[in-house]
Amino acid sequence: MGEATGKRHVVFEGVEMGLGTWSWGDRLFWGYGRGYRDDDIRQAYDASLQAGVFFMDTAEVYGQGRSETLLGKFLAETEQKVVVATKFMPYPWRLGRGSLKRALRNSLKRLGRASVDLYQIHWPFPPVQIEVWMDAMSEAVQAGLITAVGVSNYDRKQMQRAYDALIRQGVPLASNQVEYSLLDRRVEKNGLLKQCQEMGVTLIAYSPLAMGMLTGKYTPENPPQGFRARRYQARYLAAMKPLIDQLKRIGSDHAGKTAAQVALNWVICKGAVPIPGAKTLAQAQQNAAALGWRLSEEEVARLDEVSDRVQTALS
Numbered sequence: 114m115g116e117a118t119g120k121r122h123v124v125f126e127g128v129e130m131g132l133g134t135w136s137w138g139d140r141l142f143w144g145y146g147r148g149y150r151d152d153d154i155r156q157a158y159d160a161s162l163q164a165g166v167f168f169m170d171t172a173e174v175y176g177q178g179r180s181e182t183l184l185g186k187f188l189a190e191t192e193q194k195v196v197v198a199t200k201f202m203p204y205p206w207r208l209g210r211g212s213l214k215r216a217l218r219n220s221l222k223r224l225g226r227a228s229v230d231l232y233q234i235h236w237p238f239p240p241v242q243i244e245v246w247m248d249a250m251s252e253a254v255q256a257g258l259i260t261a262v263g264v265s266n267y268d269r270k271q272m273q274r275a276y277d278a279l280i281r282q283g284v285p286l287a288s289n290q291v292e293y294s295l296l297d298r299r300v301e302k303n304g305l306l307k308q309c310q311e312m313g314v315t316l317i318a319y320s321p322l323a324m325g326m327l328t329g330k331y332t333p334e335n336p337p338q339g340f341r342a343r344r345y346q347a348r349y350l351a352a353m354k355p356l357i358d359q360l361k362r363i364g365s366d367h368a369g370k371t372a373a374q375v376a377l378n379w380v381i382c383k384g385a386v387p388i389p390g391a392k393t394l395a396q397a398q399q400n401a402a403a404l405g406w407r408l409s410e411e412e413v414a415r416l417d418e419v420s421d422r423v424q425t426a427l428s
């Protein structure tokens with residue numbers, strides 16, 4: 114299974130899983146304010162910390178800054194260690210190193226922190242060269258504004274360029290955050306996961322529950338609403354059923370673990386760090402119980418096989 118050969122960055126010490134905060138304050142995609150509110154989010158945060166999930170992933174764009182602001186408010190009232198990861202969006206009008214520094218200062222202000230533990234480039238968008246952003250990142254490390262540097266949605270070539278540019282300044286690339294779940298295994302097939310492990314770059318798995326699909330609560334009779342409705346249509350939801358059944362079956366062999374917990378444990382077994390999003394206390398509690406136990410190699414292989422079959426049916 115996914116044992117790392119390179120050494121992980123110290124910022125990931127003790128981190129097996131994180132908490133994703135995209136939905137915090139986001140009305141457009143996730144419907145913040147309709148069905149969940151600030152007190153639900155606060156409970157999700159508290160429950161995660163209590164269960165040993167202390168790695169929080171946010172971004173300046175989530176809820177147009179509201180996710181960082183909420184997290185900052187919670188951090189101010191937290192005694193225990195929290196590892197904070199946020200992201201810089203390379204909008205096409207951000208044309209130089211100065212724009213990264215300005216955005217970082219604004220994120221720090223919202224987070225109420227003097228430095229951020231992990232700062233990530235959100236997407237490898239043009240026109241600015243990867244090397245320019247990495248030079249700006251190195252400067253921010255030297256200035257003590259960030260501890261570790263990450264990228265997100267970078268392919269193998271882009272990640273190698275980022276790695277090379279940083280290492281010239283003596284800074285290691287800590288992570289690459291990409292989509293990875295039992296319903297999206299591109300990083301296994303295209304070699305990115307293996308490359309990360311060889312380089313000691315932690316692969317942070319986003320949408321590890323396939324935006325909620327792997328919890329098993331969405332079916333052709335109960336499809337997701339809003340922006341997820343287009344991606345996960347009835348045909349998709351019907352095709353993934355054998356996978357959901359297998360997740361539930363394996364979960365019941367582990368003292369009643371849920372499909373979501375098994376799906377998250379599978380990501381951990383592959384050597385990646387899943388960051389499931391949670392909007393409520395119940396979701397955060399359930400997801401945190403993906404920790405503290407492990408699937409067997411045989412169970413991981415069985416899930417691989419069923420997920421391959423589902424992917425083939427969908428292609």
Ligand SMILES: NC(=O)c1ccc[n+]([C@@H]2O[C@H](COP(=O)([O-])OP(=O)(O)OC[C@H]3O[C@@H](n4cnc5c(N)ncnc54)[C@H](OP(=O)(O)O)[C@@H]3O)[C@@H](O)[C@H]2O)c1
Binds near residue numbers: 132134323330388391
């Ligand atoms: N770097 C990037 O480009 C990028 C892109 C996407 C996400 N991310 C990061 O990755 C994090 C997670 O990804 P994601 O939010 O897209 O997808 P996800 O973690 O796969 O799914 C999260 C959603 O699933 C539902 N859910 C979660 N746990 C549940 C549970 N135990 N029981 C029932 N439903 C549950 C909730 O939505 P409902 O209750 O509405 O179903 C929740 O908002 C984000 O918060 C963000 O930090 C990064």
